[in-house]
Amino acid sequence: MFGDFDTGVIFDNLHFLVEGMQTTLVLTLIAIGGGLILGTLLALARLSRFRALSFCAGGYVNFFRSMPLILVIFWFYFLVPHVVGRPVGGFYSVLVAFVMFEAAYYCEIMRAGIQSVRKGQIYAGQALGLSYAQNMRYVVLPQAFRNMVPILMTQAIILFQDTSLVYVVGIKDFLVSADLVANRENRILEMFTTVALVYFVICLSGSLLVKRLQRKFAR
Amino acid sequence: MNYNWDWGVLFREPYLDWLISGFLWTISVSLAAWILAFTLGSIVGIARTVDNDWARGIATCYVETFRNIPLLVQMFLWYFVFPELLPYDAGMWVKRELPMPEFTTAVVCLGLYTASRVAEQVRAGIEAIGQGQRNAGLAIGLTPAQVYRYVLLPVSYRIIIPPLTSEFLTIFKNSSVALTIGVLETTAQARQIEEYTFQGFEAFTAATLLYIVVTSVVMLLMKLIEGRVRIPGMISLGAK
């Protein structure tokens, strides 16, 4: 079976695969950025003294955490145009879906991060006369973020692997592109083995980086 | 919207049967995979914290391999590539004689994948307890194994209940990947119904609701367990 392993098919379709990888990276980066911002706001809401606010944020998080990502993508593809009032195209609806979905996870991470900052630090900021927003901005969030960098990265690696679910709306990320080539050329074995290797190398580098960061912040 | 809603389709034969059987497959794949993941993940996670370079090295390799390849790809590799790596007879046996081949493969693949993530949680839980408790256990004469059994594990499992809950939820959601090797679980059945009837919205709504039901039950269950094992007087276990 491996005797006639056809590497040609990989090189013939290289530019196609590279384009897919670019899509994967762009999606991952934007989803992380957006998810992190929205997630942080949600985390602040969840920890807020206002019951209604924290209740809503909690509901949001639990709702998205109970849904398979693939169904979230599917629903957003059809719902976003209705909300916006015009077709937005697969890419933007997928971005919205990813950002909102990841926000639920990043919210939980940032919440843990904020809670990992000792109460005394918050008191210290307040005692110096910093306002709530200043205290969050200059004292709490930088530390929360720093404490959570390893977990944030791990989540990013999961997200990086999950982007392939965009195939439901016809966007071609790395895995989807490879699958397309596999289908067209009937070279499924070659493509999937390549994909496994590529993901492994990239994600392993990612997690080694996480380890480095962890050690750096461990102090 | 130019769409003919027909919720009745969900309750017609054979589609209702399909949904029910899909749901049952989701549950059985997930639970079986969870048992595997929890057991193996615990072993690997513990191995990453013991005082033996070999055990640690092997466990680390395991974790890095299994969590750095997308589940979808692993599913494929287990189903199509793994049997080819075996000696011919064994390979043929896996391909032809293995009882319920799709189910077994899905459980093994999902279980091994999730185990790598459970292992990370278990390790984090043990490391969160710190050297002090380990030393205290050793100092009263417990063997290293006893220290794990009576001191480190009971506390670390309590600490990691929240992240374990997430993994448990994820395994239900990830079980849908099993459809790629032909396990007709909930998502696959929803697709089937859509292919047959073109009533996709109804089918996917049903699937979404089924997932929300399962995950809600799991969250509730884990909350109950968390309450049951809470240690009197302790506010937060992770704090130390």
Add this chain to the structure above:
Amino acid sequence: MINLKKISKWYGDFQVLDDCSTQVEKGEVVVVCGPSGSGKSTLIKCVNGLEPFQQGEITVDGVSVGGKDTNLSQLRSRIGMVFQNFELFPHISVVDNIKLAQLKVLGRSDDEAHKNAMRLLDRVGLADQADKHPAQLSGGQQQRVAIARALAMDPIAMLFDEPTSALDPEMINEVLDVMVELAKDGMTMMVVTHEMGFARRVANRVIFMDEGRIEEDCTREEFFNTTRGERAQIFLSKILEH
């Protein structure tokens, strides 16, 4: 300067502070002591509004702390506070710790804030450590930086919550020395501490708390020389004996 009138506070059903009244005059040093859990930290946190209270009134320099339209941030910026665990901000350097509130709260220029920070670091004997991160300093050094950080706001009074109890024994004195200097310079201070040596040297008054109540509130001489209530007696014997 600091005026507490019949303060009571509850956590749920549990009463932490019970009808506490006292005042601290300008330039006075008041030491607060008492068993663990007696409410000392809570009391001192109420003074600059870090903890809300349900009954009574606290005024600082004429401003009511619990008042509806009191600008708490502004009030707090005028009261320095030093914590048991130093609570320096670990992610920025020592000098930035001292500059942060000067820049963001007082709106000083970077230059002015820096000069001021260096002057204060010099005062606590740590000018050469300005660019390190807190975690690179010993506990005693961190606490001295924390004092400098509080002083940078030119506070009208300073609150200390067990400033030496998280320190290794050999570092306690370097912090106490800074505090004694401060007292001698005429700073108004409210200090929760068990260091009776410090109380003996600079306290004008000593307050003894137990179970949320102020059980004793008297001058240093009265406190150390006359017979006191039974609880205070027992407590003092415990912490002085070893």
Add this chain to the structure above:
Amino acid sequence: MINLKKISKWYGDFQVLDDCSTQVEKGEVVVVCGPSGSGKSTLIKCVNGLEPFQQGEITVDGVSVGGKDTNLSQLRSRIGMVFQNFELFPHISVVDNIKLAQLKVLGRSDDEAHKNAMRLLDRVGLADQADKHPAQLSGGQQQRVAIARALAMDPIAMLFDEPTSALDPEMINEVLDVMVELAKDGMTMMVVTHEMGFARRVANRVIFMDEGRIEEDCTREEFFNTTRGERAQIFLSKILEH
């Protein structure tokens, strides 16, 4: 009883222990003091094999700690150890903390272990707290339970690593009192502590460590009365002054 011969230990390039030799005779109480980071905890952990060391030899009751075929678990079960942060097992009750090793290591019957545990709890004055969980006790109470837990193994010697430094001041004495009792009952003890009051009352010898070396190793009288090395002098003046 405990014999240390030329112990050296490195963490990577960093030498924590440098050629440390001393011995503790049966029934002797030895206090170890010295600045933070001088290697006191490391030294005491080497004695029951919690930390490996690279050079030298330690024997306890004739058994070599670093020896190839030493049964470390068995050796440790014969030496009691008490930690700075108590390290009670949080998930089981106080009495179960004391019973655990009796059941699993010594193989005592549940009945016997329970009786023994209750006897020891009574000895440290906590018989009424047997069924609580550690987190429901005060620090001083937790440390007394930790001592009871160590005693339950009928140890031939006890090691203490700063047993009172995580305690509130008014709880220090309740722990020290238990330790003094123990010393008076003839227990062999090696105690890392800064409580010089304790040293004065019961120590037979005092060891002063600095930068991984044993700088002083002399009787209590010598240590407190005669002139010592400069470092020890400075250190002692710091921790005794306040």
Add this chain to the structure above:
Amino acid sequence: AEGSMVLDRIKERGTINMGHRESSVPFSYIGNDGKPQGYSIDLCMKFVDAIKAEIEMPDLKINLVPVTSQTRIALMANGTIDLECGSTTNNLTRQKQVDYLPTTFITGTKIASKKGSGITEIEDLEGKTVALSLGTTNEKAIKRVAEANGINIKTLMVKDHPQGWLSVETGRADAYASDDVLLYGLVSKSKNPADFQVTGRFLSFDPYGIMVPQNDSLYRRLGTATLADMMRSGEIHKIYDKWFNPGPTGINMPMSDTLRTAFEIQALPH
């Protein structure tokens, strides 16, 4: 114009949204250059030309929207796509949601296996394993015929055609049952085309058609007329040959008599 919602909205947008599949070789798939191409796409382009003429917008823009089997109906229902060019089987259940243009291709379930396996008809599969693609009409057909004739077949469900094929290649299954056109495509693309065979009678008939939104007879009639014209003029035969005989993928499938007849019947006069 009186009552073509679809034409109105195309005109208003100045764009026509054309749904296409990504791996339905050789009907509608992404080529090496990353662009959709295929038999269905070519036919749709003719339809688009007719639309351009009808609404008098020669520079009408074509927006290609990739669709999957899960999204095609929803996208058509919510108005995102104006037509779907893929390889969608026409049946009555599906007509509850969408309308179809005339049949442009006819295929049916057949069986592919290794040469020398002794399998020619479904009856030869007694006791053997056949791979089936999830949710396809082929799955229904095989199960129906097997049940009717009392044949005992083990089935193996797969996600897509290449996986079904791989099952046969690796010996996990003895045969793969699918639309004959797809089977020929798989054989021609396999590494050793000479080792495999496509055999048996048609176990089902699957007519493919271009999907259009429902309840717009004007729009549908325009499509029907376009295709009928091509069938009458024989133009459709040229397009057929371009993709199937032998076609860029080497599929090598001369037009069947059934399809030829179908084209003749559907070539309605004006």
